[in-house]
Amino acid sequence: MGSLKKEGEMEQIGDEFTEAILYVNGVRRVLPDGLAHMTLLEYLRGLGLTGTKLGCGEGGCGACTVMVSNYDRTSNKCIHYAVNACLAPLYSVEGMHVISIEGVGHRKHGLHPLQESLASSHGSQCGFCTPGFVMSMYALLRSNKTPPSEEEIEESLAGNLCRCTGYRPIVDAFRVFAKTNDALYSGLSSLSLQDGSSICPSTGKPCSCGDGRFQPISYSDTDGAKYTEKELIFPPELLLRKLAPLKLRGDGGMIWYRPVRLQYLLHLKAKHPEAKLLVGNTEVGIEMRLKRLQYQVLICVGQVPELNTVNVNDNGVEIGSALRLSELLKLFRKVVKERPAHETSACKAFIEQLKWFAGTQIRNVASVGGNICTASPISDLNPLWMASRAEFKIINCYGDVRSVRARDFFSGYRKVDMESNEILLSVLIPWTRPLEYVKEFKQAHRREDDIAIVNGGMRVFLEERGGELFVSEAIVAFGGVAPVTLRARKTEEFLIGKSWSKGLLQDALKVIQSDVLIDEDAPGGMVEFRKSLVLSFFFKFFLWVTHHLRDVKQALETFPPSYTSAVQSFARPCRAGRQDYETVRQGTAVGLPEVHLSARMQVTGEAEYTDDTPVPPNTLHAALVLSKMPHARIISIDDSESKSSPGFAGLFLAKDVPADNKIGPVVADEELFATDVVTCVGQVIGVVVADTHENAKAAAGKVEVEYEELPAILSIKEAIATKSFHPNTEKMLKKGDVEICFQSGQCDRIIEGEVQMGSQEHFYMEPHGSLVWTSDGGNEVHMISSTQDPHRHQLYVSHVLGLPMSKVVCKTKRIGGGFGGKETRSAFIAAAASVPSYLLNRPVKLILDRDVDMMISGHRHSFVGKYKVGFTNEGKVLAYDLEIYNNGGNSLDLSQAVLEIAMFNSDNVYEIPHVRIRGNVCFTNYPSNTAFRGFGGPQGMLITENWIQRIAAELDRSPEEIKEKNFQVEGSITHYSQTLQHCTLHQLWKELKLSCNFLKARRDVDEFNSHNRWKKRGVAMVPTKFGVSFTKTFMNQAGALVHVYTDGTVLVTHGGVEMGQGLHTKVAQVAASAFNIPLSSVFVSETSTDKVPNASPTAASLSSDMYGAAVLDACEQIKARMDPVASKLSFNSFAELASACYFQRIDLSAHGFYIVPDVGFDWISGKGDPFRYYTYGAAFAEVEIDTLTGDFHTRTVDIKLDLGYSLNPAIDIGQIEGAFVQGLGWVALEEVKWGDAAHKWIKPGNLVTCGPGNYKIPSINDIPFNFNVSLLKGNPNSKGIHSSKAVGEPPFFLASSVLFAIKDAVKAARAEVGLGSEWFPLDTPATPERIRMACFDEFTCPFVSSDFCPELSV
């Protein structure tokens, strides 16, 4: 029974409660007491509403987005908003209506137009993010009275991450709901193809937009008249219901209060001074879930009317402390329209700052007071409250109110001037006066939805005296530079009374340097960057004020026009994209841009992933016991505390493993559970099982391990210095003789250098997970796993349990992204879960939390390449000598193969007569690194493109010219002796150069740069060649099982896994065309080791080729058996034929098999054909950087790829865009940071970037403004299934065009200080820190020299 007191009756009625309720998708639910610890997400998923996903649990990915509707009693309106269910406490939505994806549309009852549009636009690949996107958009539509603008749509999606699509199709799917762009969907605006048909800008398919299929969807169609009958209404009971206080309980004695009057809140605060207040729970929730802080008394103050007041009067605006940030944004936007411009300088600054504050879901719940009282040193708003003369009204539990100036409120690290019996009541922000200017600043890793590295709020109030302007008041405040929001007091004092002039700027910049001091080992690192940002921000502020003063004071000393670039803020234009391809139809389905077969299930949330599978009764939940040391001997393990933990059911260690504890995909050099020594932080020591996931985690956390620390190797450089390599991994490839060439004098120049690149986290949206159970009295073991390699799961589980493989089955229906991360590392999860499952004879589910997943499951390998290159003065490369090292981590895993692929790809597309490549896999004390899209290829190619750039710099030529001079041609022989056949590189390059109008782009960029001192643009073109095949010959095999049923439908099973890449769709297309039946007659259910045995992992971009061919083989066998019947009689349908065959006793089932022919490489001779064929491509990118902050955006990307005759061009375009954006993350955004010599502020061997809060994958705002993809036409591939080519990995490297365009822009910036011709390195990822520090200027030179490179974990 819920416990809810009626308003105002609290004290009188004592314990007389009525029920607490919630509506979920129109259904009334009574909320029982005792769930105060529970999130809305846990509750919904517990109800079986598993469409809402758990991606991160920290508000950073949007997978858990639902819509909350609440009746606002002040405005008498229903308000609808998107929230992150993973952070929303269940009781925080009491009395509200929650709509999850299941309440929006359903395949059986009809999809919502949003869902239809997303599915048909190819906006869902793996589908794990999809319900979240739909819900964000749905909430936007329902909350807007008028159709939203395209900008609003993109803004509303900023808190949703997708790792597969590259976002473009999602934007396109939703922009049809915008009011602005009806013209886009007229035939006129579609891009015309040569044959007269056109490409729809929404779907990327040839279509006739006028035929009604892709009509713009007007708002009323969605939320109004036409769709009303399907839209869930706000429950009338909730309209009539009176808001009442709540007192409910949760686990561990937790008490949840919801006062609805200030008086009662103050009474509670007096009674429980230690209580935590909360509104959005976006801070408290993180503290409790991630930092594991315990709060016994929680007081939810979001519905206290006195804390939600807004009062706009002549003095300014007074804002209640519980006001949500999205409401604050609306309020400021309104007052800016209504009040005189000079009064709202501060409001405008807040508007700008709030634009980049978190995502919409967070802003919808996070409160003004929550942000202020948390007193985070990187709060985005606190520097602005300080700057804008805000006053905080504080009330104590006796009702006494006092005011504190914001600038005096923050007293230390997360400390404020407030007693435990006080709360923040409201904030008063005064209007600004004429000649008073307030400005916001923020620089983060990623522009959108990211916490700041440094932010700031600055204000000056000027007075005119004797024709001059003097500073009368000044506030200069920074976040991110100290444990507290810092006022640069000396600078403020210095400014006061001074005349506003250029001279003042120079002097003030000197004072600031002594004012803002950051310790060398300050938490967060990036010390030089942060110091430079402080100066750059102040410079920007000075320019900005001066710029504004021109309107009032023309005679003012001004800066050159090119300096305006420093004050222009980033404006997000609407995206545009073009997808151009030919459709070569083969049979009924092959070649057509069919929609992903699961798309309609994914957009409705019906698609099941591992964690969604209903669990068998008696299921236990598992959590891992992990090493906390990078290298140590285990002295003892104490499980006494853990055993008494609630729900504990068992702890299993190495000694409990029934058979062999040693495993590994290539070499068995890993232990399932560590025995004596741990070799990385995050190594698994054991597994705890308990009745719930939370209890398992708590019990695992209580296992005490005592260690004896041993020396650790924490970088490639340390590994090289100590010769710490994995055994037998040294490899060499050779062509010609580099030594002779270098000595011969043929090379006019010889350069030597080093390229290093960081690693990358896979960040598949669905974390690792496995559900394992036994059957038949424990004689068999079954599992459902999120893996790219069910076969390996079967193998590992049978190995550690000592069972024959025939008794172990692994099934995988679909996975929420893999990208290589679930090729081998997933098998450890299944094997760990199998031990307790087998020993206890109970089902065990092990789903990794995002932070654990990121910490233990390995990354893309970081690499170091030491090169020596000889070339002529004309730019012809003659010799290339490379030593290449990758960071394997603490076990070999696939690192050897990754290194080999890097070595193979080290020529990229260049003909080099003399090549020597020597490689080694470094052993380091990190979790084993593993496969990741490209599998080492991008790293090998990136080293090459780096020295190509350097040659261009040496010779003062363009990099593109050097590339063209060295291109391979038809018949070129690689350094591993494979001959290039059907090389389409030149054609692609030529077509791309024309389509992007490279020469004009170059001229335009140069022109722009000459007029803009502080913003620079850059362009680059990059080619790629990617060999397709597993380099281990035996892996190039595939099996399939095809059944034809008497109703004419076909069930296909094959060894490949559907992870969003559309494999099942393509394979089904192959089967449909083979039998000449519609695609809808073919079904691919799941991947299962008992249907197709011994399958290779779904990897190497090869699966469509291999499984398509295996399925075709099976279909041909069945067809051959059917042919005699078919030739005798005529049948009206395939069903009739199948039925007739059945009666003729013909076997309608066949096993198909395929081996990739003619591949193999011998490392001893260094010769062979490791690849079946190559996929070629090229890309152009144009970027713009802010040289003062390192902020950048990609203006245009044009990609051209040769995919032969694409099996499904729409899916292939999705792969290209997705790979490119993932690659963009690798080259420019995603930085993995470990505790190493470069990052002393992190504990040694620990990963600090282990969640979306710290690790930034591209968001919707990071994709190119113009994103064009085209496929080469008229080039069938004789070596691929139905003349197609592999697509998954090849486009990834093309994202380096963005990196090199950035470098081009940095070069222009350096030219401004006379460094234009000097070569400079730019490590990957080129984050804002690296970009800014490479743009050497007067604001960086006090701290670093021009060759400074920020440290990088490699």
Ligand SMILES: Cc1cc2nc3c(=O)[nH]c(=O)nc-3n(C[C@H](O)[C@H](O)[C@H](O)COP(=O)(O)OP(=O)(O)OC[C@H]3O[C@@H](n4cnc5c(N)ncnc54)[C@H](O)[C@@H]3O)c2cc1C
């Ligand atoms: C994904 C994500 C992104 C984020 N991005 C940003 C960002 O870009 N910039 C940024 O600055 N922050 C960011 N944050 C931090 C956070 O969202 C903000 O600090 C937010 O404003 C906190 O508000 P809340 O209502 O959720 O606080 P809660 O978690 O509900 O409460 C936070 C604290 O404030 C106290 N408190 C709340 N109201 C009062 C009151 N009236 N009187 C006294 N104490 C009170 C509580 O006791 C508690 O200690 C982000 C957080 C997440 C999870």
Ligand code: FES
């Ligand atoms: S799961 Fe909630 S935001 Fe990621």
Ligand code: FES
């Ligand atoms: S489709 Fe978005 S994460 Fe896979």
